[in-house]
Amino acid sequence: MAHFELSEYVLRINNTKKKMQEYGIDVLVISDPANINYLSGYDGWSFYVPQYLVLSIDRDEPIWVGRFMDTAGAIITSCISEDNIFGYPDDYVQSCEKHPMEFVASLFEKYHWSNKNVGLELDAYYFTAKSASIFERSLPNAKVKDGTNIVNWVRAIKSFTEIQYMKEAAKITEKAIQIAIDKVEPGVRQCDVIAHIYNTQIKGTEDYGGDYTAICPFLLTGVNSSAPHVTWSDKPIQNNEIVVMELSGARLHYHSPLARTLYLGTPPDELISLSNIVIEGLYKVLDFIRPGVTCEEIEAVWRNNALKYNITKDSRIGYSVGLGYPPDFGEHTLSLRPGDKTIIKENMTIHIIPSIWLRKWGVEISETISVTANSANSLASVPRELILKA
Amino acid sequence: MAHFELSEYVLRINNTKKKMQEYGIDVLVISDPANINYLSGYDGWSFYVPQYLVLSIDRDEPIWVGRFMDTAGAIITSCISEDNIFGYPDDYVQSCEKHPMEFVASLFEKYHWSNKNVGLELDAYYFTAKSASIFERSLPNAKVKDGTNIVNWVRAIKSFTEIQYMKEAAKITEKAIQIAIDKVEPGVRQCDVIAHIYNTQIKGTEDYGGDYTAICPFLLTGVNSSAPHVTWSDKPIQNNEIVVMELSGARLHYHSPLARTLYLGTPPDELISLSNIVIEGLYKVLDFIRPGVTCEEIEAVWRNNALKYNITKDSRIGYSVGLGYPPDFGEHTLSLRPGDKTIIKENMTIHIIPSIWLRKWGVEISETISVTANSANSLASVPRELILKA
Numbered sequence: 001m002a003h004f005e006l007s008e009y010v011l012r013i014n015n016t017k018k019k020m021q022e023y024g025i026d027v028l029v030i031s032d033p034a035n036i037n038y039l040s041g042y043d044g045w046s047f048y049v050p051q052y053l054v055l056s057i058d059r060d061e062p063i064w065v066g067r068f069m070d071t072a073g074a075i076i077t078s079c080i081s082e083d084n085i086f087g088y089p090d091d092y093v094q095s096c097e098k099h100p101m102e103f104v105a106s107l108f109e110k111y112h113w114s115n116k117n118v119g120l121e122l123d124a125y126y127f128t129a130k131s132a133s134i135f136e137r138s139l140p141n142a143k144v145k146d147g148t149n150i151v152n153w154v155r156a157i158k159s160f161t162e163i164q165y166m167k168e169a170a171k172i173t174e175k176a177i178q179i180a181i182d183k184v185e186p187g188v189r190q191c192d193v194i195a196h197i198y199n200t201q202i203k204g205t206e207d208y209g210g211d212y213t214a215i216c217p218f219l220l221t222g223v224n225s226s227a228p229h230v231t232w233s234d235k236p237i238q239n240n241e242i243v244v245m246e247l248s249g250a251r252l253h254y255h256s257p258l259a260r261t262l263y264l265g266t267p268p269d270e271l272i273s274l275s276n277i278v279i280e281g282l283y284k285v286l287d288f289i290r291p292g293v294t295c296e297e298i299e300a301v302w303r304n305n306a307l308k309y310n311i312t313k314d315s316r317i318g319y320s321v322g323l324g325y326p327p328d329f330g331e332h333t334l335s336l337r338p339g340d341k342t343i344i345k346e347n348m349t350i351h352i353i354p355s356i357w358l359r360k361w362g363v364e365i366s367e368t369i370s371v372t373a374n375s376a377n378s379l380a381s382v383p384r385e386l387i388l389k390a
Numbered sequence: 391m392a393h394f395e396l397s398e399y400v401l402r403i404n405n406t407k408k409k410m411q412e413y414g415i416d417v418l419v420i421s422d423p424a425n426i427n428y429l430s431g432y433d434g435w436s437f438y439v440p441q442y443l444v445l446s447i448d449r450d451e452p453i454w455v456g457r458f459m460d461t462a463g464a465i466i467t468s469c470i471s472e473d474n475i476f477g478y479p480d481d482y483v484q485s486c487e488k489h490p491m492e493f494v495a496s497l498f499e500k501y502h503w504s505n506k507n508v509g510l511e512l513d514a515y516y517f518t519a520k521s522a523s524i525f526e527r528s529l530p531n532a533k534v535k536d537g538t539n540i541v542n543w544v545r546a547i548k549s550f551t552e553i554q555y556m557k558e559a560a561k562i563t564e565k566a567i568q569i570a571i572d573k574v575e576p577g578v579r580q581c582d583v584i585a586h587i588y589n590t591q592i593k594g595t596e597d598y599g600g601d602y603t604a605i606c607p608f609l610l611t612g613v614n615s616s617a618p619h620v621t622w623s624d625k626p627i628q629n630n631e632i633v634v635m636e637l638s639g640a641r642l643h644y645h646s647p648l649a650r651t652l653y654l655g656t657p658p659d660e661l662i663s664l665s666n667i668v669i670e671g672l673y674k675v676l677d678f679i680r681p682g683v684t685c686e687e688i689e690a691v692w693r694n695n696a697l698k699y700n701i702t703k704d705s706r707i708g709y710s711v712g713l714g715y716p717p718d719f720g721e722h723t724l725s726l727r728p729g730d731k732t733i734i735k736e737n738m739t740i741h742i743i744p745s746i747w748l749r750k751w752g753v754e755i756s757e758t759i760s761v762t763a764n765s766a767n768s769l770a771s772v773p774r775e776l777i778l779k780a
Contacts, residue, residue: 045606046619048515048718069705069747072617090705091729094722096539099513123489123520125438126717129512130538132519148520149486191592191599198588202581209581209624216435216602227462229436234599315459315480326716327516328438332484339481357459 002041002079003252004161009079010060012039015154017057020147025119027056028147029104029135031127033325034214035151036064037253042078045212046070047126047325049093050100056113063111065104067093101131105138114139119147125327149332156320156333158347162254163370166322166349170256170368170379172210172249176200177260177382180219180247184389186239186264190219190232201249210249214324215257217247225261225362228355240265244364246353248329254322255329256379257351259364262387271363274311274356275386278365281305281354282384285317285336286367289350289376295340302336302354311356318352321368346371349379392431392469393642394551399469400450402429405544407447410537415509417446418537419494419525421517423715424604425541426454427643432468435602436460437516437715439483440490446503453501455494457483491521495528504529509537515717539722546710546723548737552644553760556712556739560646560758560769562600562639566590567650567772570609570637574779576629576654580609580622591639600639604714605647607637615651615752618745630655634754636743638719644712645719646769647741649754652777661753664701664746665776668755671695671744672774675707675726676757679740679766685730692726692744701746708742711758736761739769 002009016039020028030036033047039062040053051066061084064074068087075082088103108114120135121127123146136144158166179200183193197217204210221237224230225244237243241264248257263271281302288301302317318336321329329351334342336352353366365384369376392399406429410418420426423437429452430443441456451474454464458477465472478493498504510525511517513536526534548556569590573583587607594600611627614620615634627633631654638647653661671692678691692707708726711719719741724732726742743756755774759766 043621044617044619045608045621045717048605048720070617070619072747073620076614076617076620091727093706094709094720094725097729120519122523123518125516125518127519128514129510129517129519129522130536131513132522133512146520189599191594195589195592195600198592199585202585202588204581204624209579209622210585212606212621215438218435224466227434227460227466229434229460230463230466231433231435231602232599234594316483319484327435330438330484335484337481339487357462 002077006079008159008161009039009041012154013055016055016151019150019154020057020119023119023145023150024117025145025147026116027054027113028119028150029054029121030151031121032124033126034323038151038155038323040064040078040080042074044070044073044077046073050131052104056111063107065107099130099134101134102138105135108139115141117145118142119145119150121148122146123148152331152333155323155331156348157345158322158349158370162322163347163349165251165254166256166370167379168208169249169251169254172201172204172251173247173256173258173380174382176247176249177245177258180245181262181387184237184243184262184264187236189234189236190221191234193219194232197247208251211251211253213248213250214255214326214329215248218245220244223360226357226360228357228362237264242271242361244362246364253324255324256368257321257329257366258368258380258382259353259355259366260382260387261363261365262389264389267386267388272386274363275365277306277309277311278354278356278363279384282352282365282367285352285354286369286376289344289369289371290374291344291346291371293344295334295336295342296338299336299338313354313356317354318350320348321351322349344371346373392467396469398549398551399429399431402544403445406445406541409540409544410447410509413509413535413540414507415535415537416506417444417503418509418540419444419511420541421511422514423516424713428541428545428713430454430468430470432464434460434463434467436463440516440521442494446501453497455497489520489524491524492528495525498529505531507535508532509535509540511538512536513538542721542723545713545721546738547735548712548739548760552712553737553739555641555644556646556760557769558598558641559639559644562591562594562641563637563646563648563770564772566637566639567635567648570635571652571777574627574633574652574654577626579624579626580611581624583609584622587637598641601641601643603638603640604645604716604719605638608635610634613750616747616750618747618752627654632661632751634752636754643714645714646758647711647719647756648758648770648772649743649745649756650772650777651753651755652779654779657776657778662776664753665755667696667699667701668744668746668753669774672742672755672757675742675744676759676766679734679759679761680764681734681736681761683734685724685726685732686728689726689728703744703746707744708740710738711741712739734761736763
């Protein structure tokens, strides 16, 4: 049931092994669900219990370790052979007495990995502090190294098929933004607009369905537009109110997020002028991006343009995006900010989001792009403007 | 904007402090988003970056620490005074050079907590191994103890208002299960049924809206009914297929999950008989639950009944449920399984899910209950039966 050719998984594994060698890592323990999916195809909402993919430099296939009841899902969804799928008994689940990492350690004994150089994703989602300490206590001869983001950096450059899925996600994004624009009216409850958005995200198109997204859709009205990660309520939307929408479609867990800002009524001059500055900066950034430039150079294009208007912004203006599971569709690799000297390459995919948050309101207008041979290509096609509804 | 009386937050904080004293903890660092919400009201999809609530035994109010751009959300949604809200600069976000825990450590210096007994949620969601090691390196005089699940155990017994919210969630659950039953038909894409479920979950009722759920809805068709955490695809549902539905409504992040099993066509005898065993066991468990019995005694009622039919089940048959953020609405405290000697108390809330997964198919029929003075009260009202559609 995996969604890529087997050869693509083999390439991903080989690229990961190359990075492991650079870091002097023989065996890598992976907990980030997006990294697990990327290397194996495994797909399930089972990441609320510890689960790992363990990749050894001298074996073709990683092993999958999770809760016994989820081994059926590993057999169905992943490209890993059943011999390499291991389930821990249920009394390891959320127990004070047993920990799944002890089960993992027993597999390290079985595979003779106990004295290897072992990379752990020490700062990844779902890799808890206790998991690391139990691993180190159980395997005192293992030499533990930080393996955080090794797979994430492999993910930074997308294949043709991955970009196809992101384009398909972008079609869902377009539909979801449009339904939000259509449904936002004074007196309509925020939750009712969000319900339409979810319906559209999951239904997808006639040709393919949508997936759950790694971050929920945001509908930030009034003062909440100053607070980018507050979620909706059941309060009605007001007239003369800013409505910031940030959302993504997801296709097989690939995302293409987008933000737009809408005003109900006659917009204040300061909103129009700030929106224009954001849009102008966004266009300049899109014009500048191409293989060979660095992340901080891209940010400087934005920064210098904004400075002309005495606007400064302390937060990054973008990040690598693609495959993701809750809580994040960002990939934790490149960030568009000062100091990030990552060189942009063809087939990177970036969410460019030069939002401005003031004390009482904010503006968000963003694009997700793929880097082509000589430019940036927006995945979705939605007018870049402050949206006005009377 | 907090959804409980201030006095309820004060009580929660005092109950947490009592447990901290039992564990010899002076200062507790909390990362589980549900625990943060429980003690402060803070609510936002910002848990993809490190954020913490820090509760000291000798202060009334915890401090909130998160990304600077999320401080606006903390001011809007939490009951914490602005003086106690701290934002780390954006260059700490997903960086290899700076880590938010260094910023937290600097606050420990400011508050003179550097040599205290400090509880860290070492096995909680979003508390990474790297966070712990940076904390310990930055504050070598702090005596670190495991504070995992301290707040979770306070959460195990619900207030009147919390149970009200769970009953409101249960109304949404009823609607979502009903729309799933209505929309499941041969030829309908799985994603289209799920789109209706999401729409119903978020719209809620005329009186109140719904929230995103901590686990996505499941629609497990055919062989996927053997694999409880596999998610939907865009494949059409087939005739003569099992459809397992497990989903929850959410009201202000309180959940009331429910599972039902449906068959399209004439059900095989073995499905009818297994469903009957599950339902009989569920009724016996519901009859047995009351304050004073233990979790393992409840499980034994199920186990002994199933043994009459030579059915065994290795996984737990239930867990504490309530407030939750992705990835889990389970509370990680009591589990209905052998060895769990937790004594059931009034106002505990439990998802009882004695599902059976066989090699090629499975049955799930569950109830979420609150424990009353002398019995168990199902929060939702949905017939306990194998649902048949011709």
